[in-house]
Amino acid sequence: MNHFAWASARTISEAAVAASTTVADAMTASPDAAGRGTTSIVKAGGIDLLDLLKENLLAPGTVVSLKEIPGLDAIVEENSGGLRIGSMVTLAKLGDHPVVQQRYPAVFDAVRNSASPQIRNVATLGGNLLQRPRCWYFRAAEHHCLRKGGGHCFAISGENQYHAIFDNRSCAIVHPSTAATALVAIGATVELTNAEGAVRRVLLEDFFVPPDKDIQRENDLEPQEILTAILLPPLSASLRMAHLKQGEKDSFDWPLADVAVVLDLDQEGGCKRAVIVLGAAAPVPYRAKAAEAALAGRRIDENVAKEAANAALHGATPLTKNAYKLPLFETLVRRAILKAAVRP
């Protein structure tokens, strides 16, 4: 880890001015330099940033803390019935919020099953959504992979057991955020503020960037832009939702697969609309639209859920070592649909 200057921003504008470079840009600035010394990087909880610094993947000149900016760590119930979550709200605080538990149980479960209690006490929701992927080739300085501006993907033919089964031809990372799976499913929006104070709101689903659009970044954050809030939309009382995560272990592990399901059921139990999102399946949270279509207009039962679960895997292109994710996702999608359908 190299020496860097430490700055604490007191306003969003100060932070945005200072945020000369996104982490993604800093890491691809030049293969050896890793943004060495010249860039200024924003720090939220610091969980991911510290990892990147320790692995010598990133060497910023200045680290700008967002911790002192007032209001960024607030959860506010909006008049519309939605929830405004400041980007500096920790996963622990989010997981303790009664409204999140009552109205957005899928988000609640996703957050409470992320990482470990110690990490949730420090990690922020904003940082969680913006963290870099965990691909072990990406995370090792010796492997100059495509995502870091290199010329080769080591995962495609290498150790790819934890990699993507969809959209994995150029870069097979999976998006690391478990919370994102649930947030995309409920239609959350991110609020981005630039140095002039201009605010841009983007549907979270559209905020993520797949590798065929830009292989070097996972999201659409721009330089001198700060993720300031995550907005959870008001939800009708007829919505039901569930999130399931399966890691190799339950203590402090990344998901092998995670699934969020949101169902809008009519009074007879027929499915008016379904949203099914797969995490740890693709470089960005993956909408299983074929599975959603399979549920449309139907009453949910074991067979319908199974049909939809099979449809969810349509188009999957597993790699040499991750075909086990197919039956795993089939199971989780089916179970998540059934869990959502019976959930009050």
Added chain:
Amino acid sequence: MATDRTTRTERFPSGIASVGLGEVERQVALDEPPPLPPNAALAVIGKSIPRHNGRAKVTGATHFTVDVILPGMLHGRILRASLPHAKIRAIDISAATRHPGVRAVVLIARPDDPTTAVVRYSGAPIAAVAAVSMAAAEEAVHLIRVDCEPLPFVVDMDKARKQTAPLVYDGASAPTGNASGFPAPTGLPLNGNVRGPATDTRGNAAQGFAQADIVVEGEYRTEVQTHCCLEPHAIVADWRADGLTVHVSTQFTAGVRHELAQAFGLPLSRVRVIVDGMGGGFGSKSSLGNYGRIAVTLSRQAQAPVRIVLDRQEEQIDSGNRPGTWQRLRVGARRDGSLTAISLVSYGTAGVALGAGVGNFAQALYTCPNFESAQHDVFINAGPGCSMRGPGNTPGAWGLEQAIDELAERLSIDPLALRDRIDPSLVRREERRIGAELIGWKRRHAPGADLGPVKHGLGVAQSLWGANVQINSACEVRVMRDGSVEVLSSVQDIGTGIGTVLAQVVAEVLGLRPEAITVRIGDTEFPAGPPSYGSRTTASITPPARTAAWRVLQSLFRDAALVLNVAPSDLIARDGRILIRDDPSRGMSFGEAAARLRTDRISAVAARSDDYGGFRQRMGDAALAQQDLGGVQFAAVAVDTETGIVRVERVVAVQDCGRPMNPLQIESQVQGGVLMGLSYALFENRILDQYTGRMVNPNLEQYKLAGPRETPEIDVVVLENYQGNSATDAYGVAEPSNIATAPAIANAVFNAIGVRLRTLPMTPAVVLAALGKIPSRS
């Protein structure tokens, strides 16, 4: 044996307490203490005493090696190879040397020296620096320029076995020693990357198989497991004109002292090795290690203390590991279950080192007249293996105990009944009885009996481990004039609680409370203690501790007897008093007796005597007791057949360690063994990239260890097994408690789903594949 004037005849308690105790007669030397009664008759030994340094540990007061800070101390950092196989052509250290913070730079790989110019694994040390700060050392290491020629490499054992594989060594450069800690023959042939076979035969296996009604055959594979000590390998080396002092996280202070003396040409009297708190050691801290030698070299060059603490990546890559193995087992039996033949072929890899055998499990566990084995080591371009908690027998048990389970299933004999037939050990027979009752073996059902996707199962597996003793073990006990007492030995407490046990032993002899005994250990200034590996610490150091305490008490008795006007042999020490045996109302307090000492302190030093019944085998400073240590473990699992997740719900571990000295600490240690075995069974795997030769998971994030939510209910039952073999009759427990866990879980998984998993770790990918749930790739 005829009695002579140097020995006396004594009768010792003998047998398993829960079965029934008898007595055994032994000839013991006159200066050995009298037989120690069974635990039920004792005040302190055999009681669950909380460890004496427990509070210090949980409040952060304990000083670990990483906490040692000496005046003027420098920080050492090692430059490591990024290529898995390369010839170093040149190393330019000029820029590093010019760095203002740097005080010393040493080369480990020397381009002009054929034996060190080739690096053979990614992560091998090339050079090292000592600098005034960690940051400066880090910067300086990055300034070293290495020019090297990449060489072809192989990191997969199966590929390395092929004749066309790149060679890790040529015949001249290959190591010949054994790094695994399990005795293995030397001088075996090297063919390509394969060394061996080491063979063993008994009877005639071919004839045995011809007599068999049934033969089960299987191939079993284990992956490389890394040590993951919570406290990393750490050293502070302080080279001075008058001698070398080394603070090091080690399992063997006395051994490291010898290594240092030899490596640096110093007399033993000028080398001191110290360790206070230790955060775990499972074999990888048995010797000095390359980082230790580097720290001393840097200290000598810089003329200042040098600290090296390995980071987690270095821990994973270059601090040793449990070798990966492949074995093919054939077991022949008659219809009644009696074994006719066992045949074992194994290949294992300890990377660039040797010692990847699968132990003596198949040879020794069961009665079988015909046996043959051929074990091979395979070199690959990966970090060296070393001994790790139950080396050899842990992968050995993974194969054999599944083969026996399979045999039972094929013969429709209950796995416990089969073992009752073929296992001669009375210890394990009793352990099976106890464990079966606790786990509820009677409710065990046929595979797949559950209706839903989650299937439950019960499994059993056994453990065999030699009872090791270090002859070169000594202990001193001192009594001060103020009545205070010290026990001293260089033996180290690696987390198992030997300090507490020593206090118990001395307290029992002197009639004091264990808190009253000051424990001074982990320093070679004290009498040489045993290593804490090979499960030998308790067996080696508690008998001399009791003997020394007994001898010093005899001195105290002589003085007290004069005052009380009785013979010294009429006195006993109990409840803090020196009393007349036949008239306990008369006596004096321990403190009063001590106050009459002629000098400020009296002391006795005792060494480990041979086991009273003799040893089975003697190898230098080490020896093997007549009876092996037996263990039996039962596992209850739930397997989700739709996710492939194996959840271990409960483990019952029944373990023999001779006389249990402190059941509370033994339970902790057995729980640790079970957890390590569970983690080995389900999660742990060092993964090397085939194309770059690098470990892709050199951390504790993607190298997966069992955590709190994976921890099952663990019931530990400690057998009380007396053999009349020493002043304490105690043996070790660390390794035997780790050996049976993985196969017990695998056998339970078979009982749950009816499919046998022969490959570690049993991840969802492995389980789903075994269940035929993974579609073939189109």
